[in-house]
Amino acid sequence: MDYFTASPKPANLDRQVTLARAFIQQHAEQHRRVALVTSGGTTVPLENQTVRFIDNFSAGTRGATSAEYFLQSGYAVIFLHRQFSLLPYSRHYSHSTNCFLDFMTHNDAGAVVIESEYQQQMAKVLDQYRKAKRENTLLLLPFVTVNDYLWLLRELAIQMQPLEANGLFYLAAAVSDFFVPAARMVEHKIQSSEDYHQDVTNGDGDRPPAAHMEDKRLIIDLDPVPKFLKQLVDTWAPRSMIISFKLETDPSLLAKKAKGALQKYSHHLVIGNLLNTRKWEVLFVAADGSERWIRVPLGRRTRSVTGKDGDTIENAEPREPSIEIESWIVPEVAQMHTEVISKGKVEMQRH
Numbered sequence: 365m366d367y368f369t370a371s372p373k374p375a376n377l378d379r380q381v382t383l384a385r386a387f388i389q390q391h392a393e394q395h396r397r398v399a400l401v402t403s404g405g406t407t408v409p410l411e412n413q414t415v416r417f418i419d420n421f422s423a424g425t426r427g428a429t430s431a432e433y434f435l436q437s438g439y440a441v442i443f444l445h446r447q448f449s450l451l452p453y454s455r456h457y458s459h460s461t462n463c464f465l466d467f468m469t470h471n472d473a474g475a476v477v478i479e480s481e482y483q484q485q486m487a488k489v490l491d492q493y494r495k496a497k498r499e500n501t502l503l504l505l506p507f508v509t510v511n512d513y514l515w516l517l518r519e520l521a522i523q524m525q526p527l528e529a530n531g532l533f534y535l536a537a538a539v540s541d542f543f544v545p546a547a548r549m550v551e552h553k554i555q556s557s558e559d560y561h562q563d564v565t566n567g568d569g570d571r572p573p574a575a576h577m578e579d580k581r582l583i584i585d586l587d588p589v590p591k592f593l594k595q596l597v598d599t600w601a602p603r604s605m606i607i608s609f610k611l612e613t614d615p616s617l618l619a620k621k622a623k624g625a626l627q628k629y630s631h632h633l634v635i636g637n638l639l640n641t642r643k644w645e646v647l648f649v650a651a652d653g654s655e656r657w658i659r660v661p662l663g664r665r666t667r668s669v670t671g672k673d674g675d676t677i678e679n680a681e682p683r684e685p686s687i688e689i690e691s692w693i694v695p696e697v698a699q700m701h702t703e704v705i706s707k708g709k710v711e712m713q714r715h
């Protein structure tokens with residue numbers, strides 16, 4: 365059965381699509397390019413009334429940072445993101461690395477002001493944020509589950525069809541590969557104790573529920589998520605530029621798998637990255653078969669510690685890139701998008 369026939373439509377989908385429709389229409393009229401940037405991880409609920417779910421590592425750094433550079437490059441951005449993950453602009457002052465209160469102080473008159481050392485950077489971020497608000501170039505649409513994500517992606521792609529080649533898909537979200545189909549999801553919280561009888565009748569007939577207790581063990585038996593990229597390229601967004609990301613942990617697999625994805629789905633670009641180095645190097649694999657690493661310099665280690673014998677040693681802090689790699693990725697992508705658009709125009713003139 366088709367995924368969307370078998371999976372419940374999210375309750376807030378129509379409202380999100382209405383917002384997107386108006387946003388896309390505005391930018392289509394202004395002949396502005398629109399990038400759909402996906403960001404953060406999707407969850408896989410194990411129960412309908414969800415207490416437990418499977419999640420992944422993604423904080424949405426790639427997506428939120430890239431969205432800012434798309435806006436700087438003149439795009440309007442639909443930011444399809446995991447609820448409460450990093451957001452463009454506020455990412456500089458949110459989540460665990462920076463508490464926004466650390467940026468503030470009292471002045472002599474007792475008013476709360478920004479610490480002088482942060483003024484310049486914050487003024488820059490604030491200007492960009494205000495510009496995006498004034499021009500209505502950033503639309504934030506949240507998802508939580510993989511089901512929310514798939515429904516939204518399909519509906520947004522359909523809404524973006526009138527943009528034709530001016531539409532761009534930049535799929536940086538970490539989307540679950542496995543999920544619990546609605547027909548095999550239990551209604552209530554899975555009970556860990558055998559003292560409480562659990563109704564396990566919500567299987568699909570032959571199979572038990574995807575998550576259930578058996579001999580005091582929690583058994584989780586997930587189905588594969590359908591390959592939505594194929595449908596996006598062939599059916600939902602056939603005229604847009606489509607860029608997917610490929611994450612691996614084994615360096616020897618990255619290029620092979622990125623090339624495999626391009627061959628399988630015939631889209632425009634796969635950006636490969638490794639979990640541990642993703643902030644400073646990515647691999648561009650393009651439809652013409654070319655492969656190219658983009659690497660930004662790493663900054664110096666900022667902290668050193670004194671060893672047992674009194675020597676100063678570099679500590680084991682991971683090094684951070686001195687430049688945000690997205691500030692190199694996005695202009696390259698925008699340039700490729702320009703080429704795709706002009707190629708499309710030449711092809712249209714030929715017909």
Ligand code: PAZ
Nearest residue numbers: 422423424425426536538609610611
């Ligand atoms: O969100 P983040 O910045 O921590 O991580 C970004 C990323 C590694 C999820 C992204 O660059 C990516 O590779 N997304 C695709 C993952 C995949 O489905 O292979």
